[in-house]
Amino acid sequence: MNLFPHPDNLKILGKHFCLEYQALLFSDEQQNPYIALTKKENYAIVQEILKHHFQSIPTLHLITQKTFYRYAKFLNFQEMQQKIQHNIQELFHFILQQAINFEASDIHLESFMDKGYLRFRIHGDLEIVSYFSNEIFKTLCSKIKLESKLDITNTQQSKDSRYSATFHQITYDFRIAYIPLYQGELLTIRIFYKNKDNLSLQDLHITSKHLNLICHALKNPYGIFLVTGPTGSGKTTTLYAILEYLKKENKKIITLEDPPEYKMHFASQVKISSENGFDFQDALKAILRHDPDIIMVGEIRDKTTLNLAFRAALTGHLVLATLHSNDCISTLQRIRNMGLDKQEILSSLLLIISQRLYKKPCPYCKNLPQKGCQKCSMQGILGREIATEVLLFDKNVKRAIRNETLEDYLENIDFEDLQANLNYKIQQGEIIELDYE
Known part of the structure; x- marks a missing residue:
């Protein structure tokens, strides 16, 4: 069974509750909710919160601490995203800076079903970072295309472009690739860490x-x-x-x-x-x-x-x-x-x-x-x-x-x-x- 982070973790549980009780909401491909806990004894206190949001309490799914922290490390990102998501310029630069902080090699923005997904490739693996409403996702993609001088009027062809940004007095280059999907669009951003110290053999x-x-x-x-x-x-x-x-x-x-x-x-x-x-x-x-x-x-x-x-x-x-x-x-x-x-x-x-x-x-x-x-x-x-x-x-x-x-x-x-x-x-x-x- 494939489980994915639930888009309403912060709205329902809140960051501090998630971290204190090592609890996360997940959902499967049919959008059925699950509550993931590292300790079964925390189930009772989580139930008290969940009964106000779901007709029936989500099924308990026990996870390891490793699995919990794999997803919990993005809670700070998601909290800040909620605060700034209507300032699209700030949101775009926040995504770039956070990807660099996580030492990601690539950023993936892709639309699936009824929402936009943000994933970072970290240590070779793609990890779900957050979600966007369709409205925010489309506006964000348009902003990225404008900033990187991609033609936003032609949405039927793949395109590539370049972008540069400076964070903490270090300039990074980004290669931005766009391709239309059957229902949506896909933007992939490769990060070039050109300011790394020169390596010896x-x-x-x-x-x-x-x-x-x-x-x-x-x-x-x-x-x-x-x-x-x-x-x-x-x-x-x-x-x-x-x-x-x-x-x-x-x-x-x-x-x-x-x-x-x-x-x-x-x-x-x-x-x-x-x-x-x-x-x-x-x-x-x-x-x-x-x-x-x-x-x-x-x-x-x-x-x-x-x-x-x-x-x-x-x-x-x-x-x-x-x-x-x-x-x-x-x-x-x-x-x-x-x-x-x-x-x-x-x-x-x-x-x-x-x-x-x-x-x-x-x-x-x-x-x-x-x-x-x-x-x-x-x-x-x-x-x-x-x-x-x-x-x-x-x-x-x-x-x-x-x-x-x-x-x-x-x-x-x-x-x-x-x-x-x-x-x-x-x-x-x-x-x-x-x-x-």
């Missing part, structure tokens, strides 16, 4: 075996590095950590991004703008006339960009790029399907890093018998940790690719793939295998 917590392979390949003055994985797997962060490792005053670094996610000293950062006709292909052609030593391509999306990137590597540049694929083997298959032959790949490709992000145990309570503390909202989770797979293109790997025997070769040398690296980090207590309940 060591800060990424890549295991020493894989880190040594990466550093060995970075001794090459030219060639191409590919960092692969799904959306939100930290590929750009890894690229910037590599750039920090390579950065020297006698090297010219140019990055191509849509938009730049981090600020970096001694790097010329080019903002790609497909809307204005300045895409990765155009930018890559243009920057080759600016005498770069190192080129970073935010994402290879098509055959033309792939060919240009490999051509740049062949002509004496070190090229770093990301690509969407599942692992090192599928990356090779994908770039061959995009039109590169074996010889083109082997002449330029230095290394493939495939990566994922997994939930990381909270450092403040991971060694305690009871997982969960105030720092992690009783979840036992705080942040995410990387797991990697690294394929170095040495002479043996190249020979195996020429002979179409790469998978057999990797099995014989005990290649540490993504799953093996993940299992090792779980054993070391660096990644959570399952949620604690």
Whole structure:
């Protein structure tokens, strides 16, 4: 049975009551109410409140403290939302600021049934933050589209735009994507934490075996590095950590991004703008006339960009790029399907890093018998940790690719793939295998 936070928790119970008695109202997909409690003995006092709001007392549903605090951490948000929701400008900026406070990667505003939903993606998971009436939701979406210069008159096509805002003297960039739904609309806002401190390769917590392979390949003055994985797997962060490792005053670094996610000293950062006709292909052609030593391509999306990137590597540049694929083997298959032959790949490709992000145990309570503390909202989770797979293109790997025997070769040398690296980090207590309940 799927249960969701009830939209009238604060109206019926109130924030202080919810926290004191660890009580929350939930509803199922048929809008049937349930009262969720961590302690059965609190049911009697909750019944006294509920009998004034429901014809029959909602069914009792016992939950763990972890589940309670997963939803209760948004009560302060909901309380403030009620106070400011008719000031749409203030509400919009409040949502952005709170998403940043929760270290969310994305904000989802979507209309389902008879209301608008607000969800944040935190540590890789989408969490329901709050609800809006249809009137407030539509007004909020229109305000966001206006602020980000999206065309509010055309509601039948998907659109993308950019927005910037400053909180506590730090400027953040946001990518706003809009798409019409069958009954409503969907706005998704990606947050770019470009002011984070520049990470080193060591800060990424890549295991020493894989880190040594990466550093060995970075001794090459030219060639191409590919960092692969799904959306939100930290590929750009890894690229910037590599750039920090390579950065020297006698090297010219140019990055191509849509938009730049981090600020970096001694790097010329080019903002790609497909809307204005300045895409990765155009930018890559243009920057080759600016005498770069190192080129970073935010994402290879098509055959033309792939060919240009490999051509740049062949002509004496070190090229770093990301690509969407599942692992090192599928990356090779994908770039061959995009039109590169074996010889083109082997002449330029230095290394493939495939990566994922997994939930990381909270450092403040991971060694305690009871997982969960105030720092992690009783979840036992705080942040995410990387797991990697690294394929170095040495002479043996190249020979195996020429002979179409790469998978057999990797099995014989005990290649540490993504799953093996993940299992090792779980054993070391660096990644959570399952949620604690």
